[in-house]
Structure formats: structure tokens, C-alpha cells
Amino acid sequence: MMRFRAARPEMGQLVPRVLDAAERLDRDALRALQGERLAQTVQRAHRSPLYRKDLSEWLGFAPSEDVAAYRPLGLDDLDRLPITTKADLRAASNIEDVLAVPLENVRRWHTSSGTTGRRTPMGYSEADMVNWGRLIQRNLAATGIMAGSRVHNAYGYGLFTGGLGFETGLGPMGATVLPASSVPDVEQHLELMHQHRAQALLSTPGLALALAEAVERNPALRPPELQAGIFGGDGWSPALRRHIEVVLGIRAHDTYGLSEVLGPGVAHACDQGEGLHLYEDAFLPEVLDPVDGVPLTPGTDGELVLTTLLNEASPRLRYRTGDRVRIERERCPCGRTAARLINVVRADDVRLYAGRALAPNDIEAALLRMDAVAPTFRVVAPGRELDVLRLEVEPKASPPQDFERSVRRGMESVLDVPVEIRVLASGSLERSRGKRLRLVDEPWRAGGSA
Ligand SMILES: [Zn+2]
Known part of the structure; x- marks a missing residue:
């Protein structure tokens, strides 16, 4: 049966x-x-x-x-x-x-x-x-x-x-x-x-x-x-x-x-x-x-x-x-x-970048579209209204040729704001097991990448 x-x-x-x-x-x-x-x-x-x-x-x-x-x-x-x-x-x-x-x-x-x-x-x-x-x-x-x-x-x-x-x-x-x-x-x-x-x-x-x-x-x-x-x-x-x-x-x-x-x-x-x-x-x-x-x-x-x-x-x-x-x-x-x-x-955490309101989630989503970038990052935003979106990012492995430029262009095309990138060594940003520090109110240190 x-x-x-x-x-x-x-x-x-x-x-x-x-x-x-x-x-x-x-x-x-x-x-x-x-x-x-x-x-x-x-x-x-x-x-x-x-x-x-x-x-x-x-x-x-x-x-x-x-x-x-x-x-x-x-x-x-x-x-x-x-x-x-x-x-x-x-x-x-x-x-x-x-x-x-x-x-x-x-x-x-x-x-x-x-x-x-x-x-x-x-x-x-x-x-x-x-x-x-x-x-x-x-x-x-x-x-x-x-x-x-x-x-x-x-x-x-x-x-x-x-x-x-x-x-x-x-x-x-x-x-x-x-x-x-x-x-x-x-x-x-x-x-x-x-x-x-x-x-x-x-x-x-x-x-x-x-x-x-x-x-x-x-x-x-x-x-x-x-x-x-x-x-x-x-x-x-x-x-x-x-x-x-x-x-x-x-x-x-x-x-x-x-x-x-x-x-x-x-x-x-x-x-x-x-x-x-x-x-x-x-x-x-x-x-x-x-x-x-x-x-x-x-x-x-x-x-x-x-x-x-x-x-x-x-x-x-x-x-x-x-x-x-x-x-x-x-x-x-x-x-x-x-x-x-x-x-x-x-x-x-919602700040104005060149007149456009963005939250860390928007920036995270744009970064995750790029395979070579690690998903841990920091937005350096000293103030509520900024001219440029300034980001510290890491490559997942050793950075490919033109990494800084390709990330900057990728972010600018998705978010439609001017972007400045500082490339840090892989693994150098803190991995928080509590609240992640995705946005920091501190001055942008001009100059070099790691
Ligand atoms: Zn439901």
C-alpha cells in the first residue's frame, strides 16, 4: 500500500x-x-x-x-x-x-x-x-x-x-x-x-x-x-x-x-x-x-x-x-x-556628503559590491555636513594594481558623491565583536596609504 x-x-x-x-x-x-x-x-x-x-x-x-x-x-x-x-x-x-x-x-x-x-x-x-x-x-x-x-x-x-x-x-x-x-x-x-x-x-x-x-x-x-x-x-x-x-x-x-x-x-x-x-x-x-x-x-x-x-x-x-x-x-x-x-x-550616523544623506549601511552596501575590498571599513566624518566621503578600507588580500583608484571610482559611481580613499594594510582595522566603529568623528589625516 x-x-x-x-x-x-x-x-x-x-x-x-x-x-x-x-x-x-x-x-x-x-x-x-x-x-x-x-x-x-x-x-x-x-x-x-x-x-x-x-x-x-x-x-x-x-x-x-x-x-x-x-x-x-x-x-x-x-x-x-x-x-x-x-x-x-x-x-x-x-x-x-x-x-x-x-x-x-x-x-x-x-x-x-x-x-x-x-x-x-x-x-x-x-x-x-x-x-x-x-x-x-x-x-x-x-x-x-x-x-x-x-x-x-x-x-x-x-x-x-x-x-x-x-x-x-x-x-x-x-x-x-x-x-x-x-x-x-x-x-x-x-x-x-x-x-x-x-x-x-x-x-x-x-x-x-x-x-x-x-x-x-x-x-x-x-x-x-x-x-x-x-x-x-x-x-x-x-x-x-x-x-x-x-x-x-x-x-x-x-x-x-x-x-x-x-x-x-x-x-x-x-x-x-x-x-x-x-x-x-x-x-x-x-x-x-x-x-x-x-x-x-x-x-x-x-x-x-x-x-x-x-x-x-x-x-x-x-x-x-x-x-x-x-x-x-x-x-x-x-x-x-x-x-x-x-x-x-x-x-x-546619517551624515551629509556633498549634500547627499548617507548612513554607514549605504556605504557598506556599496563597498560589498567590490570583491577585492574587505567588508571592514571606517568612514572618517568629523561633522554632520562634509564635502567628501572619506573612507579607510583594506584589500582582502594583497592589493591589486590600481586598488585605490578602482575603489574610489566604484564608490563614486554607486553613491554619486566625491570619495577619498586611504588604503590600509589587510587586517589593520579593529574587528569589533561588539558595536563596530564604522563611522568616526575624527580629523582625516592627510597623506599616504599604508
Ligand atoms: Zn514577514
Whole structure:
């Protein structure tokens, strides 16, 4: 007798799974859920010293235990709620000022990286930890990670939200985790991935690129069972994603988050549509004009502003992320109904070169079109408006004849701006395993190539 069976994945294959119900909500159901959660969020925020005064004045009553008092607020009132900035969070002199729950109800603290100033604290209640884990599990499932999958988690374990944030989902899911953040170099990462038969890599794009560079030099170093990666915590271009996919032989997924509203678990890429799906049942997005803070029409590039909908200990109203983004609401072929964040870049990193606005991602994408150039580079941009795009690049191997001129011409023809190139010796730029320094605010040292 003939038996017909649906094609099944091979044992050990990471296959993206069925969507969570929250990822398939139609827009009306989603808006109803967001409206109810916004009322709860404003109620919680009202208890927090961070918002109490502003909200009491605006609402005309003191914090209330009855959520019905907040229900008249709808999604249309969002743009009347107070804005939160990084400076507001930094200004909190007392740790309780940023909380909406008693200090003893906080199960975990994380902070921002503190690269641009004082660290901003983020507290999580028991319920927040559970919700965080659920959001992370959607991200993991989209990559095909499941119970028993072997995961090399190279995000920082500690104050940074990356390592322990992903752990909130990996643990309950039953994945097999190697917490690899303390591994000191690329060679040891690759050795451990071989030894522990890693199937998925969680790391910054910088580490993934450094691993890819090592594998390009010696293909035997490629971890043979590695199939997928979730890369975030730093900007990277779709061109670099394709490069990493080809060299490491994996599917590479972008992920987005920030410690001021949660950590990882804010948005993730699917394997079909452009951009990253925002968890709209947990975050309410707006796109504002970065200069005057006025809401922009849908589909326009502007600053991403997020209101948390689930956070209990640390509700955040209209947090200005400093990220420039466009929001796409068209249905994605993957079936997820949530809005997508397209072309997320740090607003600070967008500079004008001969009048043309370019982000490091644009420059990275142009460089990756040239086979002879290594994908590690630095843009030297001392200021916001520059006459020339000045770049430090390296050849992949010994530089071919006319390397400087061919790179310059290649970049000028793609980007349509004047370009100046300094050629450095192969391997001389720092390979960061955290945030890559693709753009530096330092003077261009005139003169010679290495
Ligand atoms: Zn999708």
C-alpha cells in the first residue's frame, strides 16, 4: 500500500515554525488590544515618579487603582502623552524614580551600554521576565530554534540586555545553550562551535563578520552544523547579511531591540519580507519628525518612538529611540500582520556628503559590491555636513594594481558623491565583536596609504 507523507525536515534541521496567534491578529483586533493595553500602561506610568506629575496635570486626577479611569484614553490620544528621552531616564537620581512598582518587586536590573553617557537603568518584574521570554521565543521560532537546538549565545551576559535577554526565551523553550560571551577570540568561538555542534549563533553582526572573515581565509573552520544566526545590537546592511549567509552557509536574521524599552525582543526579521516585524501587541510605534517632534504620515522616514504596552515595572511612554526608520504596514508574505521597521539606522550616523544623506549601511552596501575590498571599513566624518566621503578600507588580500583608484571610482559611481580613499594594510582595522566603529568623528589625516 502506498503511503503519502508530507515532506518532513531532516533530523536536526532548524525550520521556521508556525506563527504565534499574536503575530496573526488582524488590524482591528490588534488596535482593540493596543487600546486596552495603552490604558493599562498609562495607569502604571501614572504611579511612576517619572510621569506622575505630568500625567496628573494632564488627566486631572491622582493615580487611580481603577483602570476604568484610564479607558477613555484611546490610541488617538497617543500624541498628547508625554515624550520620554534618554536624558529623562539618565536624570533619575533615585533608582525608584524610573519604576512603576515597589523596588522589591523588581526581579532583574539591566542598563544601557553607557557608551554615550550615564547608563540608564531598566527594571523588570516577574511578569515582565515572563513576557520578555515569550517575545524572545517568537524571535527564536522564526529562525527555527526549538527545544534541543544547540545555540551558541555570544551576546554579552551581564548588564547588557543581549545575553540574558535571549536567555529568557532560550531557557523556557528548552534549547541547549552555550553562553559564549566571555570567549576571547574568533578562533576559540569557532573551536567551541565545532566541539558543541552549534546549530544557531546569536551575536552582533560584528562577531558574525569576524567569523566569516576567518572562514573565508580557511574554509575548514566553518562550523559544519551551523544553519542560522540572529544578529543584532548594532547596525548592518542587507548586503552584509547576504555576505555572511554566503560565507558561513547559514540563514542570517536581523533582530532589533533597545534596553530603554526592553532589550532584544522588540522586532525581528522574518525570512520573506523586507525589514523587521515589530511586536505591535507589546509596543506602539510612532514615527516623528526628528527636529520638531511632529508625527509624520505613514511611510515617511523619521525617528522611531515607542510606547511599551506590556511593561509592568518600567512602562515607557513615547520613548524617542534616536533611530531613523520607515514603517511598512503592507501585509508580509510570511503571514505576520505586524508593521515592519524598514531601514533602521542610528539617526546620529546619517551624515551629509556633498549634500547627499548617507548612513554607514549605504556605504557598506556599496563597498560589498567590490570583491577585492574587505567588508571592514571606517568612514572618517568629523561633522554632520562634509564635502567628501572619506573612507579607510583594506584589500582582502594583497592589493591589486590600481586598488585605490578602482575603489574610489566604484564608490563614486554607486553613491554619486566625491570619495577619498586611504588604503590600509589587510587586517589593520579593529574587528569589533561588539558595536563596530564604522563611522568616526575624527580629523582625516592627510597623506599616504599604508
Ligand atoms: Zn514577514
